[in-house]
Amino acid sequence: MAQSDTVTRILDTAEALFAEKGFAETSLRTITSKAKVNLAAVNYHFGSKKALIQAVFARYLDPFCEQFNTELAALEKRGGVTLEELLETLARTTLSVPASKGSLSVFMRLLGLAYTQAQGHMRRYLQEHYGQTFARFSQQLKLCTPDLPDAERFWRIHFMLGSVVFTMSSLDALRDIAYNDYAEKTRIKDLVARMLPVVTVAMQAPVPELPLPSESA
Amino acid sequence: MAQSDTVTRILDTAEALFAEKGFAETSLRTITSKAKVNLAAVNYHFGSKKALIQAVFARYLDPFCEQFNTELAALEKRGGVTLEELLETLARTTLSVPASKGSLSVFMRLLGLAYTQAQGHMRRYLQEHYGQTFARFSQQLKLCTPDLPDAERFWRIHFMLGSVVFTMSSLDALRDIAYNDYAEKTRIKDLVARMLPVVTVAMQAPVPELPLPSESA
DNA sequence: TAATGTTTAAAACATCTGTTTTAACCACTA
């Protein structure tokens, strides 16, 4: 057995199990037994369960961010980018990167879990390691939507993010329903195609007037 | 101490802790000690931890569904409902019901957790107990958006749901950022006002052509 | 071949989990 075959097998198995059942609900014993690896191997190779979780994310996000950064650099150099182009670039990069291993839906589900579960220690990790790329994307988005107040854009980014993460998180269940009820075999690619126009117009929706501070319940 | 004061205190504490740390990450010992209640009280009054989780949801959702059902009945009787009216009714009902106790953001976060965490046992519970009201809402939504293919509407509903659940789930963190970066003290009411136009136009976005099945990667 | 550093194996450790049990407590009725 190659030296780091154990590491790969742990990562693959952990990734699948985390996505399926969540972080806290997945024990190291389940991971190691399913990966046909000794229990202590996780602590030996990764140090702790927490570090294993982060390693699972890094294996996805590191190549994604590298790719996305070069794409963003090209857009920055060119200039005059439209909202459609920017979002399409994001979607295309997302689709292109993780095609090799576990599907995109698995990772999206992990992302959703990281945000809601694990009392924010994962959130902090994501912010520290990938916040710079996100800021770069935000900057481009601001150039595409110059009429939007900053606060409004901020909230809409998270509306978008919520749509993506939530739908992808529940993808398996939703796909089953879509197949049963509408005979549609939805592929990830289809879902992204469905999301693009929705997100694009959502970002450009009219800016509402906020209710007055006085009239509180 | 009133007879069921213990029950209320368990529910209040569990609700807050679940929302803060998730279901699996919150132990009965943490709940009962914080609620100043004996450990065995949870199993005595609710039967199990799982049943306690469901009770937390029922305390929110039962009054909400009752209210929302009467609102929907009024709309059905009247007829000719617009998309804006339907969504506004949903938003207004959501805002009006849980104002008495723990804030809406707490419940929204619970809802998000229920969908992603707990490997679907909560999802099944929600479907069984509140699926009928949801179907009724879906029916009205279909009348409001007659040009939308059923499958497209199905996915967009979940895009919307994702926006709401995800944003509300992360509300505390996002609100802090919004306050620091944009000096905006976002209230739930403001957030709902921000969401309404976005969701409305998102539902009415142009229907995309899906990529051909042949051109797979 | 001998020695060295890395990886795996199996067991034990300490702690935490949800749940159950047993006894005490308390309010209320007969």
Place this chain on the structure above:
DNA sequence: TAGTGGTTAAAACAGATGTTTTAAACATTA
């Protein structure tokens, strides 16, 4: 007042969890 039903208290139970330890196996280099 005696007793009954509902509630609380404290302890124990059985099992699962992340982590650590000790020894064996392995590959690689001197």
